[in-house]
Amino acid sequence: MNKKLELADIQGNVLRAYGRFGYPAARYVCLNVKNEIRGRDFIAAVTERVTTAIDWSTEDGKKLKPNWTANIAFSYQGLRKLGLPRASLVEFSPEFSQGMKARKDILGDQGPSAPENWDPVWERNGKDFESNVHILITLNGLMPAPVTEDANGMQEAREASLEHREQAYEWLLEVVKEHDDGVAVLGGHCGANGEKFDYQDADVLFEDGMPTAKEHFGYHDGISDPVIEGVPYDEGRVEGRGKLLEGGKWAPLATGEFLFGHIDEAHEYPPAPRPILLSRNGTYMVFRKLHENVGTFNAFLSEHGKKYPGGEELLAAKFVGRWKDGTPLVLAPNEEKRKAFQDKLKEASLEEQERMLSDFSYEDDMSGAKCPFSAHMRRINPRGSLEQVAGEVPGSMIRSMKGENEGAFDTPGALANRRRIMRRGLPYGTVSDRTSDKGNHGIVIMMLNANINREFEFVQQQWINYGNDFKAANDKEILLGNHNIDGKSPSKAVIQVDPESDDVPYIVSDIPLLVETRGGDYFFVPSMTALRLIARGVIDPT
Amino acid sequence: MSNVAGKAYAMNVITPVRWYTAWLNKLYFWAAVKFPSTLSGLVTLSLIHYARWTIIGRKSFPHLDHRQPKETLKYSYMLFFSNFNGSWEQYVDSFTFAIPSGLDLFWKWNVRYSKSVPLTPFHDYIQYNQIETPHYYNAYPLASSNDVKSAANVRATLLAFERAASQDESDEAFQKRYHGLLRALQHDLGEMHPTPIVTMAANQVEKRTQWQSRVFEAPNAQS
Numbered sequence: 210m211n212k213k214l215e216l217a218d219i220q221g222n223v224l225r226a227y228g229r230f231g232y233p234a235a236r237y238v239c240l241n242v243k244n245e246i247r248g249r250d251f252i253a254a255v256t257e258r259v260t261t262a263i264d265w266s267t268e269d270g271k272k273l274k275p276n277w278t279a280n281i282a283f284s285y286q287g288l289r290k291l292g293l294p295r296a297s298l299v300e301f302s303p304e305f306s307q308g309m310k311a312r313k314d315i316l317g318d319q320g321p322s323a324p325e326n327w328d329p330v331w332e333r334n335g336k337d338f339e340s341n342v343h344i345l346i347t348l349n350g351l352m353p354a355p356v357t358e359d360a361n362g363m364q365e366a367r368e369a370s371l372e373h374r375e376q377a378y379e380w381l382l383e384v385v386k387e388h389d390d391g392v393a394v395l396g397g398h399c400g401a402n403g404e405k406f407d408y409q410d411a412d413v414l415f416e417d418g419m420p421t422a423k424e425h426f427g428y429h430d431g432i433s434d435p436v437i438e439g440v441p442y443d444e445g446r447v448e449g450r451g452k453l454l455e456g457g458k459w460a461p462l463a464t465g466e467f468l469f470g471h472i473d474e475a476h477e478y479p480p481a482p483r484p485i486l487l488s489r490n491g492t493y494m495v496f497r498k499l500h501e502n503v504g505t506f507n508a509f510l511s512e513h514g515k516k517y518p519g520g521e522e523l524l525a526a527k528f529v530g531r532w533k534d535g536t537p538l539v540l541a542p543n544e545e546k547r548k549a550f551q552d553k554l555k556e557a558s559l560e561e562q563e564r565m566l567s568d569f570s571y572e573d574d575m576s577g578a579k580c581p582f583s584a585h586m587r588r589i590n591p592r593g594s595l596e597q598v599a600g601e602v603p604g605s606m607i608r609s610m611k612g613e614n615e616g617a618f619d620t621p622g623a624l625a626n627r628r629r630i631m632r633r634g635l636p637y638g639t640v641s642d643r644t645s646d647k648g649n650h651g652i653v654i655m656m657l658n659a660n661i662n663r664e665f666e667f668v669q670q671q672w673i674n675y676g677n678d679f680k681a682a683n684d685k686e687i688l689l690g691n692h693n694i695d696g697k698s699p700s701k702a703v704i705q706v707d708p709e710s711d712d713v714p715y716i717v718s719d720i721p722l723l724v725e726t727r728g729g730d731y732f733f734v735p736s737m738t739a740l741r742l743i744a745r746g747v748i749d750p751t
Numbered sequence: 752m753s754n755v756a757g758k759a760y761a762m763n764v765i766t767p768v769r770w771y772t773a774w775l776n777k778l779y780f781w782a783a784v785k786f787p788s789t790l791s792g793l794v795t796l797s798l799i800h801y802a803r804w805t806i807i808g809r810k811s812f813p814h815l816d817h818r819q820p821k822e823t824l825k826y827s828y829m830l831f832f833s834n835f836n837g838s839w840e841q842y843v844d845s846f847t848f849a850i851p852s853g854l855d856l857f858w859k860w861n862v863r864y865s866k867s868v869p870l871t872p873f874h875d876y877i878q879y880n881q882i883e884t885p886h887y888y889n890a891y892p893l894a895s896s897n898d899v900k901s902a903a904n905v906r907a908t909l910l911a912f913e914r915a916a917s918q919d920e921s922d923e924a925f926q927k928r929y930h931g932l933l934r935a936l937q938h939d940l941g942e943m944h945p946t947p948i949v950t951m952a953a954n955q956v957e958k959r960t961q962w963q964s965r966v967f968e969a970p971n972a973q974s
Contacts, residue, residue, distance in 0.1 A: 596795055596849075598795055609794075617795040623848040624849060667841070671837070671841070677758075678798070680897050703941075708934055712934070714937040
């Protein structure tokens with residue numbers, strides 16, 4: 210990897226999932242710009258404190274790790290309000306300028322997920338000038354290394370991370386107060402009992418006092434995030450996270466898939482607004498608040514778990530492609546192998562663990578016997594498996610072959626490499642009653658990509674809410690699919706088996722809506738350079 | 752209708768070829784048909800119903816009536832015609848991601864062909880030379896080509912299953928055979944429903960045409 214990115218120019222949340230770097234507590238704040246000039250003054254003040262992507266992994270870098278991080282992003286309306294010239298504005302993509310609400314029919318945000326059911330801050334967004342979400346500020350609090358290894362030490366460290374988050378928020382409120390003729394915080398984020406907050410919190414879930422990587426359904430989350438060229442702290446994480454090459458090797462994805470101003474997988478600079486200083490090292494961010502229907506999920510899983518020959522835990526794994534502890538089904542398709550995998554994992558170094566959890570392809574599972582075609586993981590990142598055709602054994606799929614060892618496509622990842630998304634998410638809320646859907650808990654997910662339409666929207670529409678690329682007609686992805694949005698048409702999925710075995714494929718029928726959209730929008734995350742230009746009001750595409 | 756009907760999209764692209772290099776294209780087409788493995792990438796792209804390339808010589812354009820003015824064409828033309836599932840972008844992008852070298856071979860001698868990678872000039876080239884399809888009929892708007900293939904497979908497999916049945920087959924033997932049937936069809940059991948919205952533009956066209964038909968029907972309803 211020879212390419213080196215300008216880390217001090219890129220916002221930190223673009224290259225880092227903060228949760229993985231010791232920041233378990235996040236707060237998201239939406240703001241409206243009331244006055245262009247004072248709004249720009251506010252941007253200038255915030256920019257002073259914005260966290261960049263500089264390397265923390267070196268001895269020097271560790272000292273630079275802040276107690277809290279701050280990052281900023283703008284909606285299209287926000288950029289407009291801040292006075293970006295028309296010539297620049299028209300060069301943003303149509304879906305970004307429309308915003309997430311207007312794209313609801315593409316995204317499948319209908320029924321309970323429809324914008325009229327979103328949290329007030331998102332529901333009101335776009336209805337009048339004062340309610341427009343113009344700016345999104347994301348804050349994260351650092352959890353220091355626990356002084357003692359026990360629960361008490363962990364509790365103290367956790368409290369410190371919450372304290373850091375509060376410090377970040379106090380700083381932000383102070384800056385807002387100094388510019389209250391320019392910007393206003395927008396309230397209306399729903400809490401657990403319907404109360405409304407001026408911010409949305411999201412927190413790593415703790416179990417027995419220890420932090421976990423789990424979300425509310427109980428799955429380990431956020432394991433296979435894409436790795437791109439030029440990020441020094443990702444160099445050892447390419448296997449399973451980059452792009453699959455012929456012969457099972459992996460290479461980092463082209464930077465331009467996620468960052469403007471860099472060459473992408475199609476050997477060109479991704480389309481982006483001019484001037485280049487406005488777009489270079491920036492990207493689009495898709496922000497979504499997703500409620501998880503925990504009660505419905507548990508009832509649904511237990512009902513099918515009784516009927517499914519492999520039992521409830523294996524069925525839960527089949528929904529996702531990983532066991533709840535994160536073990537990939539492709540590498541450990543049964544309980545015995547799962548245990549062996551976990552034993553090995555516990556012995557391994559951190560770096561080795563990262564590799565073990567992600568380094569696999571579907572080469573030995575083309576028929577879906579281990580990881581079903583409608584499983585979450587296979588749908589959102591099919592790796593090289595879309596180069597598939599029906600095999601000779603009835604019910605089998607094989608990789609299409611041109612010559613002996615050569616694929617039909619120029620590269621096995623041809624249909625997947627340009628559909629990748631960087632995910633930055635944390636759970637929000639707590640679940641007090643695991644038999645109920647009530648309350649406010651789920652995942653706040655931020656997805657980064659250089660082309661919302663080609664990357665996020667495509668995956669959401671074609672792979673999550675539709676199944677043609679997976680030879681599954683209209684069958685949806687099991688966890689995130691917008692099942693039964695009209696209340697009349699619950700969907701189903703097929704759990705495939707080894708076509709040469711005597712096993713029977715299991716049909717998961719009557720899948721209810723498990724995850725609901727509660728808000729979100731499309732944002733632009735500018736580089737540090739662009740932030741300064743926006744703040745000074747000197748953007749000139751000539 | 753736009754270029755879209757149900758789950759299908761119709762695309763016509765007509766591009767100029769110098770008449771004295773047109774034979775090279777014909778040679779490639781001949782070779783591709785002769786050695787089908789060269790087309791395995793295309794066949795593997797299951798969103799394609801079919802794709803056809805043909806050369807129309809500069810003197811072969813139809814002259815239907817003596818009143819039609821005679822024209823002297825400078826170029827021969829390559830007609831590319833395809834029906835596929837999904838959006839224009841999904842199709843064009845799948846082509847360039849999966850078989851860029853194959854595309855370049857077919858279009859290589861076309862005037863001002865940009866090559867398939869990088870993508871944006873290729874998009875522009877196809878878009879500039881595409882003839883829109885304002886009228887497009889689809890007998891099975893709910894079905895993608897995969898759905899049709901699956902349905903044909905389900906039917907054939909079920910009929911064979913029925914033919915193999917006999918009065919003296921034991922319950923156990925029947926169950927074993929039935930399980931085999933389910934296994935054989937495990938990639939063909941997807942449910943068919945209307946297409947997801949192909950693009951916002953196509954969706955607006957769809958809404959508009961529905962709206963028009965309502966308006967045109969209204970006077971009759973009143974009378």
